Amino acid sequence: MRITEARVIVCSPGRNFVTLKIVTEDGVSGVGDATLNGRELAVAAYLREHVVPVLIGRDARNIEDMWQYLYKGAYWRRGPVTMSAVAAVDTALWDILGKVAGVPVYRLLGGRSREGVTVYGHASGSTSDALLSEISHYVRLGYRAVRVQSGVPGLPSVYGVSEGRAYEPASAAVPVESVWDTDRYLDHLPRVFADVRAEFGPGLKLLHDVHHRLTPIEAARLGKSLEPYALTWLEDPVPAELQEGFRLIRQHTTTPLAVGEVFNSIWDCRQLITEQLVDYIRATVVHAGGITHLRRIFDLAAIYHVRSGSHGATDLSPVCMAAALHVDVAIPNFGLQEYMPHSAETDAVFPHGYRFEGGYLHPGEVPGLGVDIDEELAGSYPYRAASLPVSRLTDGTLHSW
Known part of the structure; x- marks a missing residue:
C-alpha cells in the first residue's frame, strides 16, 4: 500500500x-x-x-x-x-x-449513530417578503432547519444576502468593499425573526450568522432580543480570538451560540468547549486537519455537552461534504450540518454518492468516501482569481467581515 x-x-x-x-x-x-x-x-x-x-x-x-x-x-x-x-x-x-x-468510511469510524444527517439551508432576502418566500422554498423541499439572513434598511449589501439562492462571497480578484452599520442591524433583526416565527410557527429550526461583526456586549444584547424566537443557534457573534468574550455573552442570554468555521485545531476550540461557552462547534474537515483531527475535536466536545455543526458552504468541494457526512453519521454528539447544494458544473466535476432526502443528507454505501474528481473535466475549468470582500463602518473604519 x-x-x-x-x-x-x-x-x-x-x-x-x-x-x-x-x-x-x-x-x-x-x-x-x-x-x-x-x-x-x-x-x-x-x-x-x-x-x-x-x-x-x-x-x-x-x-x-x-x-x-x-x-x-x-x-x-x-x-x-x-x-x-x-x-x-x-x-x-x-x-x-x-x-x-x-x-x-463511516463504518471505519464506528458505524451509524443515526439514519440521516439533519441539514440546514440558506434563506435570505433583501426584504421581508423575499425572505419569507425563500424560507417557504426550503420548507417545501423538506428542510427542518433554515439559516435566516436579511437585508438591513439603509445598507446596500449585507453578508449572506444574494439575489439568487447561491451565495458566493468571493468575487473579484481585488476585494470588494462593503459598508456596515451595527446599530441599524441590531434594531432591525429582531423584527425579522418576529415576522418569520409568526409565519412559520415554532416547529422550524431557525439559525442566524452574525459573521463576527459584533462586540461581546452587542452580541449579548442581540442574543437577549432574539430569545422570544427560540433560535437553534446564533453563529459567530464575535471574532473568536478573544474567547473570554463568549463568557460575557453567556452571562446575558440563553440563545445558543455556535462558532468555529475558521478554527484549525483542537487548541482553537479548547477553552470554548471545556468552559461550556458555546453550544455548537463548527469546525470542518478541510480547515481542521481532516477526519482524524475533526473527530478529536468532536470527541472533546461530547464530554462538555457541545454538539457539532460543521461548516458546509459551497467554498468546500463535494469531497469535503462527503467526508463531513461520514463523520456526522458516526459521532454521538451530532447537532446540524450546513448544506449548500453545489452548481451542476461542480457536481459534474465531483461525481458523488451522497444524496438529500426528506431534510436529511445520506453519505451512501459506496466504499470509501463515495466521491471522486473527473480530472479531464476539471481541466476545462481553469483557476480564476477571486477574493473575499472586506467591510468598513460608515466612517471608513475597517471592520470584521
Whole structure:
C-alpha cells in the first residue's frame, strides 16, 4: 500500500477548488479537499512543494502516523494553509482505507449513530417578503432547519444576502468593499425573526450568522432580543480570538451560540468547549486537519455537552461534504450540518454518492468516501482569481467581515 503518486488539481467549475488525489502501488486512489476560500493557490503550493514529495513511498494505511508527521514535522504548526493541506492528505487516506476494506468510511469510524444527517439551508432576502418566500422554498423541499439572513434598511449589501439562492462571497480578484452599520442591524433583526416565527410557527429550526461583526456586549444584547424566537443557534457573534468574550455573552442570554468555521485545531476550540461557552462547534474537515483531527475535536466536545455543526458552504468541494457526512453519521454528539447544494458544473466535476432526502443528507454505501474528481473535466475549468470582500463602518473604519 505504498503511495506512488499524489496530484494537486486546481479547478474552477463556478468557483475555485483545490483537490489532492493520492494513488497507491495497488492502483487504489483517494481524494481530499484542500480548498481555502480566497487563498487556494497558497494551499496548492504548500501541497506541491512541501507535502507531495514526502508522501511518495509511505504506507497509505498509516493514517495517524502520517497526520503526526505532517503536523509535527513541519515545525510551523497550525494555521489555515498548513491544516488544509494536512486535511487533504488525511481525507484521501481515509478514502483509500475505506476502498481497501470495502466499506464506507463511516463504518471505519464506528458505524451509524443515526439514519440521516439533519441539514440546514440558506434563506435570505433583501426584504421581508423575499425572505419569507425563500424560507417557504426550503420548507417545501423538506428542510427542518433554515439559516435566516436579511437585508438591513439603509445598507446596500449585507453578508449572506444574494439575489439568487447561491451565495458566493468571493468575487473579484481585488476585494470588494462593503459598508456596515451595527446599530441599524441590531434594531432591525429582531423584527425579522418576529415576522418569520409568526409565519412559520415554532416547529422550524431557525439559525442566524452574525459573521463576527459584533462586540461581546452587542452580541449579548442581540442574543437577549432574539430569545422570544427560540433560535437553534446564533453563529459567530464575535471574532473568536478573544474567547473570554463568549463568557460575557453567556452571562446575558440563553440563545445558543455556535462558532468555529475558521478554527484549525483542537487548541482553537479548547477553552470554548471545556468552559461550556458555546453550544455548537463548527469546525470542518478541510480547515481542521481532516477526519482524524475533526473527530478529536468532536470527541472533546461530547464530554462538555457541545454538539457539532460543521461548516458546509459551497467554498468546500463535494469531497469535503462527503467526508463531513461520514463523520456526522458516526459521532454521538451530532447537532446540524450546513448544506449548500453545489452548481451542476461542480457536481459534474465531483461525481458523488451522497444524496438529500426528506431534510436529511445520506453519505451512501459506496466504499470509501463515495466521491471522486473527473480530472479531464476539471481541466476545462481553469483557476480564476477571486477574493473575499472586506467591510468598513460608515466612517471608513475597517471592520470584521
